[in-house]
Amino acid sequence: MKFIDEYRNSEIVMDLVKKIKTISQKEISLMEVCGGHTMAIHRFGIPSLLPNNIKLISGPGCPVCVSGIEFIDKAIALSGKKNVIITTYGDLIRVRGSKSSLEKEKSKDADIRIVYSTLEALEIAKHNQDKKVVFLGIGFETTAPATAVAIQKAYEDNISNFYLLTAHKIMPPVMQALLNEKVKIHGFICPGHVSAITGSKIYEFIPEKYKIACVVTGFEPIDIMQSVYMLTKQIHDKDPKVEIQYSRAVTKDGNTKAQEIMNEVFETRDDIWRGIGEIPNSGLKLRKKYKDLDAELVFDIQIEQVKEHSACICGQILRGQKSPKDCKLFGKVCSPDNPIGACMVSSEGACQAFYKYRKYE
Amino acid sequence: MCLSIPGKVIEIKGDTADVSVGGTIVKVGMQMVDRVKEGDFVLVHAGFALQKINEKEALETLKLFREMNE
Numbered sequence: 001m002k003f004i005d006e007y008r009n010s011e012i013v014m015d016l017v018k019k020i021k022t023i024s025q026k027e028i029s030l031m032e033v034c035g036g037h038t039m040a041i042h043r044f045g046i047p048s049l050l051p052n053n054i055k056l057i058s059g060p061g062c063p064v065c066v067s068g069i070e071f072i073d074k075a076i077a078l079s080g081k082k083n084v085i086i087t088t089y090g091d092l093i094r095v096r097g098s099k100s101s102l103e104k105e106k107s108k109d110a111d112i113r114i115v116y117s118t119l120e121a122l123e124i125a126k127h128n129q130d131k132k133v134v135f136l137g138i139g140f141e142t143t144a145p146a147t148a149v150a151i152q153k154a155y156e157d158n159i160s161n162f163y164l165l166t167a168h169k170i171m172p173p174v175m176q177a178l179l180n181e182k183v184k185i186h187g188f189i190c191p192g193h194v195s196a197i198t199g200s201k202i203y204e205f206i207p208e209k210y211k212i213a214c215v216v217t218g219f220e221p222i223d224i225m226q227s228v229y230m231l232t233k234q235i236h237d238k239d240p241k242v243e244i245q246y247s248r249a250v251t252k253d254g255n256t257k258a259q260e261i262m263n264e265v266f267e268t269r270d271d272i273w274r275g276i277g278e279i280p281n282s283g284l285k286l287r288k289k290y291k292d293l294d295a296e297l298v299f300d301i302q303i304e305q306v307k308e309h310s311a312c313i314c315g316q317i318l319r320g321q322k323s324p325k326d327c328k329l330f331g332k333v334c335s336p337d338n339p340i341g342a343c344m345v346s347s348e349g350a351c352q353a354f355y356k357y358r359k360y361e
Numbered sequence: 362m363c364l365s366i367p368g369k370v371i372e373i374k375g376d377t378a379d380v381s382v383g384g385t386i387v388k389v390g391m392q393m394v395d396r397v398k399e400g401d402f403v404l405v406h407a408g409f410a411l412q413k414i415n416e417k418e419a420l421e422t423l424k425l426f427r428e429m430n431e
């Protein structure tokens with residue numbers, strides 16, 4: 001496929017590895033904050049190719065994982081209401097809330113439908129006027145604009161039976177929160193597709209205020225290796241800045257049209273990140289104009305407070321302080337079929353990626 | 362979830378387009394992108410074109426690698 005095979009050339013990858021080795025022998029920790037990177041890094045066995053002094057850490061980049069049990073519980077509560085159809089991306093359906101999952105509810109008769117895009121959810125609303133159709137909005141700046149397009153369309157076309165339950169979140173506040181907690185990293189492998197929308201400018205405060213290196217990175221082995229090279233060089237030269245490795249999709253200003261759509265529909269709110277805690281202005285909720293489409297305001301949703309398993313160390317993993325193999329539950333009690341904590345919930349989570357591909361470690 | 366794939370725009374139909382992703386044709390929302398022509402490559406994510414892929418940049422990066430390799 002175009003620009004996929006080319007970016008998987010193993011000779012070039014090995015050449016980059018050689019170059020990285022010549023720059024620095026110092027201990028360097030780099031954090032990726034995109035679930036797509038976590039998956040790619042493990043799938044291509046990147047950690048085993050890197051010199052020993054370079055450590056990669058999976059930060060809070062999996063939207064399904066950080067969205068928390070409450071969100072799933074709310075969705076399940078909604079699915080139990082009369083005449084409600086839940087529409088969602090496939091990623092979410094198997095995730096367990098405190099007692100059940102959407103998949104289980106579906107097998108028990110709840111009307112839950114997997115959609116490929118928000119427009120498909122909107123179509124379902126159009127064709128089921130006697131039902132209330134709720135879309136579960138999840139993801140970072142990559143998916144939030146897609147939700148925003150559907151909201152605008154529903155509003156303009158007077159589709160009065162379409163609602164949004166949002167868990168959308170944005171990236172810069174969580175990166176800042178980690179840095180404020182003095183998490184020990186030297187550089188960020190910045191998300192590629194979030195940045196295709198936002199542009200690389202959202203990371204500029206990081207080298208300026210925290211002196212941490214940033215490279216916006218693509219998802220193929222060459223992309224990741226080149227970024228590690230660029231980051232290592234910035235760190236060695238003591239010249240932290242924001243660079244774009246993934247220049248075929250990312251510019252400094254990003255996709256301004258998508259940004260406008262997103263800003264018209266959403267405003268920020270304080271939000272809870274599973275495994276991390278509450279972070280100011282890190283979540284997205286619908287603006288007042290769209291209050292009639294906000295499932296949280298329209299429906300009476302009752303859920304119970306839930307506690308995380310006390311042995312789960314996911315919070316420390318997302319902060320780069322521990323690795324999945326340090327967890328007592330890993331692989332024994334906690335596995336992809338029975339996820340106990342946030343990091344095992346989706347294929348993009350740190351623990352699940354580690355579980356699936358650990359043969360390479 | 363955060364994965365997006367490059368696809369080639371085959372036919373634009375108003376605010377959607379048929380895009381070939383690895384040989385399969387998918388219907389993609391074009392609301393977020395401007396000035397995309399048939400034949401262009403776009404990043405497809407959850408049923409929308411997120412951004413046009415800059416072919417010149419893609420080839421340039423590859424050329425740099427090849428030179429480096431020599």
Ligand code: SF4
Pocket residue numbers: 311312313314317324327328329330331334335339340341342343344345351
């Ligand atoms: S293995 Fe499971 S319980 Fe342990 S940290 Fe990871 S998600 Fe939490």
